[in-house]
Amino acid sequence: xxISHRDGAIKGSVSGRTALEPIDIGPLLGVSTSSTESxxxxxxxxxxIDSACRNVGFFTVVGHGVAAGLREELExxxxxxxxxxxxEKSEISMALGGVAWRGWFPVGNELTSGQPxxxxxxxxxxxxxxxxxxxxxxxxxxxxxxxxxxxxxxRRVVEQWMAEMDRVGRAVLSAMAIGLGLEAMWxxxxxxxxxxxxxxxxxxxxxxxxxxxxxxxxxxxxxxGLLTLLAQDRSGGLEVDINGEWVPVAADPDVxxxxxxxxxxxxxxxxxxxxxxxxxxxxxxxxxxxxFFFDPGWDVEVKPLPVDEDVDAGGKxxxxxxxxxxxxxxxxxxxxxxxxxxxxxxxxxxLASEVM
Numbered sequence: 001x002x003i004s005h006r007d008g009a010i011k012g013s014v015s016g017r018t019a020l021e022p023i024d025i026g027p028l029l030g031v032s033t034s035s036t037e038s039x040x041x042x043x044x045x046x047x048x049i050d051s052a053c054r055n056v057g058f059f060t061v062v063g064h065g066v067a068a069g070l071r072e073e074l075e076x077x078x079x080x081x082x083x084x085x086x087x088e089k090s091e092i093s094m095a096l097g098g099v100a101w102r103g104w105f106p107v108g109n110e111l112t113s114g115q116p117x118x119x120x121x122x123x124x125x126x127x128x129x130x131x132x133x134x135x136x137x138x139x140x141x142x143x144x145x146x147x148x149x150x151x152x153x154x155r156r157v158v159e160q161w162m163a164e165m166d167r168v169g170r171a172v173l174s175a176m177a178i179g180l181g182l183e184a185m186w187x188x189x190x191x192x193x194x195x196x197x198x199x200x201x202x203x204x205x206x207x208x209x210x211x212x213x214x215x216x217x218x219x220x221x222x223x224x225g226l227l228t229l230l231a232q233d234r235s236g237g238l239e240v241d242i243n244g245e246w247v248p249v250a251a252d253p254d255v256x257x258x259x260x261x262x263x264x265x266x267x268x269x270x271x272x273x274x275x276x277x278x279x280x281x282x283x284x285x286x287x288x289x290x291x292f293f294f295d296p297g298w299d300v301e302v303k304p305l306p307v308d309e310d311v312d313a314g315g316k317x318x319x320x321x322x323x324x325x326x327x328x329x330x331x332x333x334x335x336x337x338x339x340x341x342x343x344x345x346x347x348x349x350x351l352a353s354e355v356m
Contacts, residue, residue: 054273057273066168239278261295
């Protein structure tokens with residue numbers, strides 16, 4: 001049985017499955033290398049992911065093959081970094097990263113809908129040397145990372161983690177392609193041959209609960225790319241808007257949370273949903289989260305995917321979804337890089353002045 005593509009008429013949903021019930025993606029891990037083992041298992045996983053993307057836009061995955069020891073080391077080193085004082089952390093301040101937008105920012109410096117988030121964090125991306133043509137040309141979000149002197153193993157572990165997220169992300173995107181009736185390698189060939197990959201480590205300090213005030217680690221928002229892969233500690237706080245109800249996402253460090261971004265919503269003409277989510281600030285202990293953003297290449301043209309018309313759009317289109325930030329997905333044109341600059345500028349308006 002050929003698993004390189006799936007007939008668009010095979011829409012299928014998985015009876016009894018919710019988007020947040022873990023999906024075992026073990027059978028997918030060979031798809032990106034053209035493996036044809038267990039095609040029925042691959043189609044079953046693709047069906048489950050496809051259903052989640054159409055109905056909720058969020059799902060969780062197990063069987064991803066990422067070693068628990070690597071995630072534990074990343075968490076330990078991150079806690080060590082954030083425990084240092086702001087003077088030491090500012091040695092890799094984002095202000096020093098230039099247009100590459102890499103480095104550390106303090107609590108309150110990142111905005112959601114114009115409001116400061118109650119979190120600090122570090123931005124990383126694909127490591128590029130200063131002599132890379134894209135860096136020499138001053139292309140935003142491209143360049144070298146800023147690495148702290150302490151912890152000493154931080155760079156090695158972060159780069160290992162990013163490599164693992166790249167592996168898992170490509171497998172998940174192959175399943176999405178199958179679910180949309182495309183070749184399994186369609187995203188690989190057309191959108192992510194040279195992807196923009198951004199990795200962030202967020203630290204949410206403990207906040208004393210105030211019944212009279214509504215405070216957020218991150219306010220309600222959608223992501224802006226193709227796919228987000230999130231690891232988190234056991235603190236909890238992530239909530240997803242499912243049919244108008246805010247549903248908590250279980251905090252299991254061994255499970256990866258996946259969600260769709262606005263760009264995939266736009267490119268699938270609303271078949272796949274980019275869903276609002278938010279983070280409550282922790283009240284018991286600080287929280288760590290590790291989102292990895294897997295986005296199209298800088299020069300990829302924003303346009304609908306070549307999906308057969310008989311692939312059901314679930315009775316909705318992108319015009320039916322009101323964007324939290326006023327963005328009209330139907331109107332997005334040009335390149336992904338142009339769109340990305342517009343979006344990131346809303347998060348860090350001061351840094352955006354360097355490139356706009």
